[in-house]
Amino acid sequence: MDDTTGKKILVIDDEVYIRDSVIGFLEDFGFEVIEAENGKIGLEKFANDQPDLIVCDLRMPEIDGLEVLAHVTQKNKNIPIIIVSGVGNISDTVEALRLGAWDYIIKPIQDMNVLSHAVNKAFERKHFIEEKAGYQRELERANKELNLSLEALELTKDQLVQSAKMAALGELVAGVAHEINTPVGVGVTAASFLDGKTREFHKMYKAGELKRSELENYITTVEEVSNSILINMERAAELISSFKQVAVDQSSKNRRRFNLKEYMDEILLSLRPRYKKSSHVVQVTCEPNIELNSFPGAFSQILSNLIMNSLVHGFKALENRAIDIDITCKEGQVIFVYRDNGHGMDQQQREKIFDPFFTTMRGKGGTGLGMSIVFNLVTQTLKGNIKLETEVGQGVTFTMTFPRHWDDT
Numbered sequence: 001m002d003d004t005t006g007k008k009i010l011v012i013d014d015e016v017y018i019r020d021s022v023i024g025f026l027e028d029f030g031f032e033v034i035e036a037e038n039g040k041i042g043l044e045k046f047a048n049d050q051p052d053l054i055v056c057d058l059r060m061p062e063i064d065g066l067e068v069l070a071h072v073t074q075k076n077k078n079i080p081i082i083i084v085s086g087v088g089n090i091s092d093t094v095e096a097l098r099l100g101a102w103d104y105i106i107k108p109i110q111d112m113n114v115l116s117h118a119v120n121k122a123f124e125r126k127h128f129i130e131e132k133a134g135y136q137r138e139l140e141r142a143n144k145e146l147n148l149s150l151e152a153l154e155l156t157k158d159q160l161v162q163s164a165k166m167a168a169l170g171e172l173v174a175g176v177a178h179e180i181n182t183p184v185g186v187g188v189t190a191a192s193f194l195d196g197k198t199r200e201f202h203k204m205y206k207a208g209e210l211k212r213s214e215l216e217n218y219i220t221t222v223e224e225v226s227n228s229i230l231i232n233m234e235r236a237a238e239l240i241s242s243f244k245q246v247a248v249d250q251s252s253k254n255r256r257r258f259n260l261k262e263y264m265d266e267i268l269l270s271l272r273p274r275y276k277k278s279s280h281v282v283q284v285t286c287e288p289n290i291e292l293n294s295f296p297g298a299f300s301q302i303l304s305n306l307i308m309n310s311l312v313h314g315f316k317a318l319e320n321r322a323i324d325i326d327i328t329c330k331e332g333q334v335i336f337v338y339r340d341n342g343h344g345m346d347q348q349q350r351e352k353i354f355d356p357f358f359t360t361m362r363g364k365g366g367t368g369l370g371m372s373i374v375f376n377l378v379t380q381t382l383k384g385n386i387k388l389e390t391e392v393g394q395g396v397t398f399t400m401t402f403p404r405h406w407d408d409t
């Protein structure tokens with residue numbers, strides 16, 4: 001028999017002879033045995049002494065074995081109960097097994113090994129059940145932990161996506177400042193030139209030295225310079241208003257009506273500082289009258305990610321490359337084709353490009369979120385789809401299709 005130390009067995013039987021022989025046998029094996037001469041005492045001892053296993057006779061006066069069994073299994077299903085029943089009590093034995101008895105032995109017990117086998121088997125099964133419950137608890141705990149980690153990961157992902165958006169907005173603001181600098185600078189130079197000329201003119205006028213030719217000269221200068229100031233200020237105002245729209249759209253999720261061609265021009269204008277100094281060109285072919293009722297912010301994010309990727313990845317160490325954007329409209333669907341003729345991608349990159357955090361620039365400024373954001377914007381915000389065709393050395397072609405009127409879907 002397996003290790004018996006510290007294991008307590010309760011033997012309930014009203015026949016002294018059987019009880020004694022069973023107890024003697026079990027004690028010989030090293031079990032601690034408690035005895036009870038009827039069901040009532042048996043139940044009391046069960047409650048007070050908390051045995052690890054019960055051997056119980058079926059036929060007893062007052063409280064019989066079936067009642068003991070029902071009571072014990074109701075309290076604790078994991079206490080093994082072995083029923084001892086007479087040869088003629090088959091139906092009671094079946095009922096006992098149905099009620100939750102773990103095993104039975106027939107009396108008179110002729111071979112005590114039958115008892116030892118049943119006890120051994122019951123303890124093994126109990127051990128197995130406890131082990132299983134332990135694993136189950138461990139699994140549930142691990143699962144809970146995993147769920148918590150998953151939630152934390154989702155949160156981090158959302159925060160990263162948010163900060164990627166803010167970074168894009170920050171770059172936009174820097175681009176705006178840079179772009180507006182030129183017309184404002186020209187305007188300031190022209191105004192201070194005009195200021196100087198006017199002071200000189202004033203002096204001459206006061207001194208009474210003003211000649212007709214000088215007056216005409218001054219008028220011509222004023223006309224030219226004020227015109228230059230006007231043009232440059234108008235340019236600055238135009239830049240500010242388009243940047244303002246793009247920036248607001250980029251930070252909001254608003255839907256509105258807009259003309260696609262005009263909006264594309266505004267976005268490209270806001271992106272110009274990023275590619276202006278390179279030798280690359282961006283060409284857009286778009287019918288002038290495509291009106292959309294959709295999310296303009298999504299467009300500017302999609303386009304700025306695609307263009308930045310072409311510049312950073314596609315055209316790396318290359319000169320004179322081109323980005324072609326071709327937009328058509330068919331049966332209420334907008335077909336938006338974006339092409340670059342850069343390095344292209346291999347199969348592994350092609351398969352992973354839309355996965356969050358996939359980047360070939362890890363540690364060099366890439367988070368790998370750009371294309372996953374594009375994918376989500378196209379498929380969720382615009383309710384469309386996106387497909388990529390690319391080969392190494394053949395550039396990339398992204399084809400996006402989405403409904404023109406978001407309401408229609």
Ligand SMILES: Nc1ncnc2c1ncn2[C@@H]1O[C@H](COP(=O)(O)OP(=O)(O)OP(=O)(O)O)[C@@H](O)[C@H]1O
Binds near residue numbers: 310368
């Ligand atoms: N036009 C392209 N040409 C070649 N490779 C590209 C192009 N666009 C994307 N890739 C590849 O796909 C990867 C994932 O692009 P994605 O925009 O998701 O991340 P990233 O540009 O590396 O980082 P992030 O945009 O978050 O700063 C890039 O690292 C690059 O290897």
Ligand SMILES: [Mg+2]
Binds near residue numbers: 305309370
């Ligand atoms: Mg990117």
